[in-house]
Amino acid sequence: MRILVIEDEPDLVAVLAKTLSEEGYAVDTATDGGEGLYKAETWHYDAVILDMMLPVRDGWQVLQQLRRRKKVPVLILTARDAVADRIRGLDLGADDYLVKPFNLTELLARIRALIRRAHGEAAPIIDISGVTIDTATRTVRRQGKLVHLTPREYALVELLALKRGKLVSRTELYEHLFDENDDSLSNLIDVHVSNVRRKLGKEFITTRRGEGYLIDV
Amino acid sequence: MFKSMRWRLFLWHSGILTLVVLIFAATLWWKQQQAIRTRVDAELLGTARMLAGAFEKKLEPKGKKGNPKADDKAKAFKAEKEVEEKLARQGYAVPVHYLHPFKGKKEDRMYFAVWKGKGELLVASEDDFALPFTGELPKGPPLQKHIIRETALTREVVIEGPHGTRILVGKPTHKENAELQNLLGVLLITSGSVLLIGLAGGWIVCQQALAPISKITRTAEAISADNLSARIDIAETESELGRLGCVLNNAFARLEAAFDQQTRFTADASHELRTPISVILAQTEFALRKDRCASEYKDAVTASFRAATRMKSLVDGLLTLARADAGQMVLNKQPVELAQLVTESVALVGSLADEKQIKVILNLRPVQVNADPQRLAEVVINLLSNAINYNRPQGRVEVALDAGEGAAILTVSDSGLGIAAEDQTHVFERFYRVDKARTRQQGGSGLGLAICKEIVETHAGTLTLQSTVDEGSTFVVRLPTAT
Numbered sequence: 001m002r003i004l005v006i007e008d009e010p011d012l013v014a015v016l017a018k019t020l021s022e023e024g025y026a027v028d029t030a031t032d033g034g035e036g037l038y039k040a041e042t043w044h045y046d047a048v049i050l051d052m053m054l055p056v057r058d059g060w061q062v063l064q065q066l067r068r069r070k071k072v073p074v075l076i077l078t079a080r081d082a083v084a085d086r087i088r089g090l091d092l093g094a095d096d097y098l099v100k101p102f103n104l105t106e107l108l109a110r111i112r113a114l115i116r117r118a119h120g121e122a123a124p125i126i127d128i129s130g131v132t133i134d135t136a137t138r139t140v141r142r143q144g145k146l147v148h149l150t151p152r153e154y155a156l157v158e159l160l161a162l163k164r165g166k167l168v169s170r171t172e173l174y175e176h177l178f179d180e181n182d183d184s185l186s187n188l189i190d191v192h193v194s195n196v197r198r199k200l201g202k203e204f205i206t207t208r209r210g211e212g213y214l215i216d217v
Numbered sequence: 218m219f220k221s222m223r224w225r226l227f228l229w230h231s232g233i234l235t236l237v238v239l240i241f242a243a244t245l246w247w248k249q250q251q252a253i254r255t256r257v258d259a260e261l262l263g264t265a266r267m268l269a270g271a272f273e274k275k276l277e278p279k280g281k282k283g284n285p286k287a288d289d290k291a292k293a294f295k296a297e298k299e300v301e302e303k304l305a306r307q308g309y310a311v312p313v314h315y316l317h318p319f320k321g322k323k324e325d326r327m328y329f330a331v332w333k334g335k336g337e338l339l340v341a342s343e344d345d346f347a348l349p350f351t352g353e354l355p356k357g358p359p360l361q362k363h364i365i366r367e368t369a370l371t372r373e374v375v376i377e378g379p380h381g382t383r384i385l386v387g388k389p390t391h392k393e394n395a396e397l398q399n400l401l402g403v404l405l406i407t408s409g410s411v412l413l414i415g416l417a418g419g420w421i422v423c424q425q426a427l428a429p430i431s432k433i434t435r436t437a438e439a440i441s442a443d444n445l446s447a448r449i450d451i452a453e454t455e456s457e458l459g460r461l462g463c464v465l466n467n468a469f470a471r472l473e474a475a476f477d478q479q480t481r482f483t484a485d486a487s488h489e490l491r492t493p494i495s496v497i498l499a500q501t502e503f504a505l506r507k508d509r510c511a512s513e514y515k516d517a518v519t520a521s522f523r524a525a526t527r528m529k530s531l532v533d534g535l536l537t538l539a540r541a542d543a544g545q546m547v548l549n550k551q552p553v554e555l556a557q558l559v560t561e562s563v564a565l566v567g568s569l570a571d572e573k574q575i576k577v578i579l580n581l582r583p584v585q586v587n588a589d590p591q592r593l594a595e596v597v598i599n600l601l602s603n604a605i606n607y608n609r610p611q612g613r614v615e616v617a618l619d620a621g622e623g624a625a626i627l628t629v630s631d632s633g634l635g636i637a638a639e640d641q642t643h644v645f646e647r648f649y650r651v652d653k654a655r656t657r658q659q660g661g662s663g664l665g666l667a668i669c670k671e672i673v674e675t676h677a678g679t680l681t682l683q684s685t686v687d688e689g690s691t692f693v694v695r696l697p698t699a700t
Contacts, residue, residue, distance in 0.1 A: 011496045011520040015503045022506070052489075079491035101495040104502040 001046040002026040024151030026179035033057030043044035067093035119162035124186035126161045158192030158214045169212040223427045224440040230419040242404040261374035265386040269378045377686045429458040445473040455611035485648040503542035541671035550590040556581040562597040575605045581618040584625040585699040604631035627694040635686040645670045
């Protein structure tokens with residue numbers, strides 16, 4: 001999953017990016033509203049974390065503009081906690097609201113919930129033919145036994161599982177698993193897919209030659 | 218009750234009205250009584266004098282000839298003819314028209330009596346005339362003075378008649394009394410009505426006039442810290458109460474503005490504090506999520522340190538401003554040589570200037586002021602840092618110190634980007650930043666200029682700004698000189 005963090009406080013955006021990265025997300029950042037809006041409109045993200053007090057364009061403007069084109073889940077981060085502001089943010093199209101200072105763990109949980117809901121899932125646990133994916137703890141079990149996956153591998157499994165039954169093209173996979181700082185070659189995807197097959201079973205991921213991958217149900 | 222203005226006003230009004238009405242009625246009645254008496258007295262006097270004239274001859278003492286029958290003459294006359302006949306029988310030829318007043322019903326008609334000395338009745342118009350009169354006539358020419366006798370039912374006049382006699386003419390006054398009684402009744406009723414209407418009207422007017430005060434009181438009571446936007450409803454603004462309402466509304470508006478400013482300041486302050494706190498929280502939580510290597514910990518701790526330092530300077534600034542607001546800024550005033558202070562401050566920011574490759578040019582004249590050197594240094598350093606930080610690459614900062622018009626004038630000019638006109642008025646406001654991104658990088662909290670202004674103004678000076686976009690800005694500090 002790929003996340004965009006729009007926040008102007010350098011020390012804060014750095015730690016957010018590091019945390020999300022450690023969690024297995026691909027992270028892009030922007031330090032002003034103009035840059036943030038551009039990136040959000042141009043690429044596909046699974047969630048956007050948006051600070052409201054930004055230079056160039058403030059968070060409200062970014063939110064309003066973004067909502068004209070994109071349905072990506074948006075979580076607002078701000079030091080303004082007045083109820084009127086919260087209501088305004090939610091009504092302008094934000095999906096969730098977190099007041100600064102916030103708890104990193106809580107932020108991560110809310111992001112997970114947003115992404116889950118965006119894919120039409122209600123519960124954090126997905127069961128696919130013996131493989132249980134817990135999106136909350138970001139763990140995978142096969143026949144009840146915990147399977148160790150690297151963050152990238154887990155991200156791949158989670159993405160295909162959330163889009164199960166649908167074909168996911170290689171481009172899409174690339175866009176969702178790597179961020180702008182990654183200059184990896186796209187055949188890294190194949191490597192990850194084969195690693196996952198090794199750990200979870202060959203039939204777990206289906207290949208459509210020349211088109212992409214999917215998890216069959 | 219007596220504390221209420223409405224009641225006091227009403228009671229005063231009632232008192233005065235009642236007094237006026239009573240005086241008026243009493244005066245009227247008394248005047249009327251006087252008029253009636255004067256009329257009656259004139260009538261009686263005229264008649265008495267007329268009688269005196271009529272009896273002049275006949276009352277002349279004639280020795281013993283005409284007198285033996287004097288006692289028998291104490292008879293009452295009943296009718297005009299009778300009177301005439303009686304008088305004629307007694308030898309008094311009194312023309313009829315003189316006797317006109319003495320006719321009529323007994324209870325209405327005038328009567329007279331003439332006597333001599335101490336009680337010798339010579340002639341009288343009534344049969345049953347009694348003679349209790351013993352009063353002395355006032356001295357003076359005869360026939361001019363008179364005595365008035367008044368009883369409940371009659372009024373009489375006594376004059377000195379010819380030849381030492383006394384003539385009394387009187388009349389029953391029940392008609393006049395009735396007239397006066399009537400008048401009294403009318404006056405009482407009218408006064409009563411007037412008073413009633415006047416008092417009622419007075420009460421209503423009091424109510425109307427003072428009702429706005431109750432309204433104002435109630436609205437003012439409703440206005441509190443939670444509800445400062447209520448205003449007194451004023452129908453007309455020209456009257457005294459209307460003006461009072463306006464004045465109060467203006468006071469409330471000023472209070473509301475001051476409260477709003479305070480609220481905004483507090484909100485801004487807490488907002489500013491939240492950001493560095495968020496950094497510390499996020500960085501430390503990240504560091505503790507799992508075991509890490511030393512350099513990661515170091516990064517997290519360094520970032521937290523930066524944020525904590527920002528918080529400290531913010532809190533210091535807030536405290537200074539709060540003290541300034543409460544009028545508690547303590548100044549350690551002493552004679553300060555400004556040129557020296559400026560030179561020292563420039564030295565302190567020297568490394569910053571070098572780092573940014575900014576040239577600092579000094580043009581200082583010696584001038585003394587009475588000031589707190591630490592505070593002043595804060596101001597100078599702040600202005601210098603701003604000039605250096607918000608400058609173009611390889612720009613310049615010019616610092617000039619001069620004296621004139623009893624003031625020391627310090628100017629700090631930079632060759633930066635200038636400040637737009639619409640921002641210039643706000644630049645000294647707390648937390649105001651023209652370009653948020655740049656200030657954030659410098660670590661500025663937006664309080665620097667606000668604090669400078671407070672310090673300068675507490676020293677009875679002024680801090681102003683002149684700026685042109687794309688050319689630069691000049692900050693001017695004016696301080697009263699030591700003399």
